[in-house]
Amino acid sequence: MQHDALSAAGCFRSWTDTASGALTDRPELAAVMDALRAGDTLVVWRLDRLGRSLPHLIETIRGLAARGIGFRSLQESIDTTTPGGRLVFHVFGSLAEFERDLIRERTMAGLAAARRRGRVGGRPTVMTAAKTKQAARMVTAGTPLTEVADVLGVSRTTLYRHLKATWTNGVAPSPAPVVVVPVVAVVGARSARACPSCGREPGTREEAMELRADLAVLWLHPDSDSPGSVVEARHCRTCQLRGPVVDVECTRCGDGPIITGALAEDSAPGSVAYPARRWLVAAGWVTAPELVCPAH
Secondary structure, eight states: OHHHHHHHTTOSOOOOOOSOTTOSOOHHHHHHHHHOOTTOEEEESSGGGTOSSHHHHHHHHHHHHHTTOEEEETTTTEETTSHHHHHHHHHHHHHHHHHHHHHHHHHHHHHHHHHHTTOOOSSOOSOOHHHHHHHHHHHHTTOOHHHHHHHHTSOHHHHHHHHHTTSGGGOOOOOOOOOOOOOOOOOSSOOTTSOTTTOOOOSSHHHHHHHHHHHTSOEEEEOSSSTTOEEEEOOOTTTOOOSOEEEOOOTTTOOOOEEEHHHHHTOBTTBOOHHHHHHHHHTTOBOSSSOBOTTO
């Protein structure tokens, strides 16, 4: 029946696909698309013989029009070689765009409703409320962040980010009081064990381990002498800045530097200020479509 209708319409050659029109892999459709030349007209018995869906159909016909090829559908009486046929096609295109807009609006409304109910999409967090409370208690008691992170099985950056939300004004609580034994300062070169920013030296093995953990984190500051530039620094917990900070987190391992000051104010989770982004690129990071450190 379809072959007879196509022959009656003046078609001198026809292609037949035995698969469903909803399938993506249709070799005969690919063959006819390759055989068409400018000035030809593609004729189908019905619209669903050509497109898997309305958006796919519109895209296919627009591609034909760009190549100078006409289109006819016998059952729907659509002929893009005539003004009336082009009008009907544009109406179909508007309906397809309207359908996409409705789907997008319903999706956004559903996501907003889910967020209001406390459901947030994305990868589940490894830091539960119970873990965050336990970590806050350990840090307040003076336990080093690296040790807390090892106990909970998370990275130091992830731990810092979740704890920051529980701190007043984003400032870490003071650790438990420590008795400081005064020592005689010796003038000379700074010890390799000292903090490179403030010069603090550990007095015990525990303090040395804590200092090594603190210095494992790289901080990025805005350069006051060269606007738009970044200064690298490493701090112990004594001289760590207490202002606004943003963690730069690798999406694979969770590690990364911490940016401060104006760089932090101009940044957001997943999107860092341009000077910091330029530093990341120079350091071998991938910044799009997601942040990935050089190790991954």
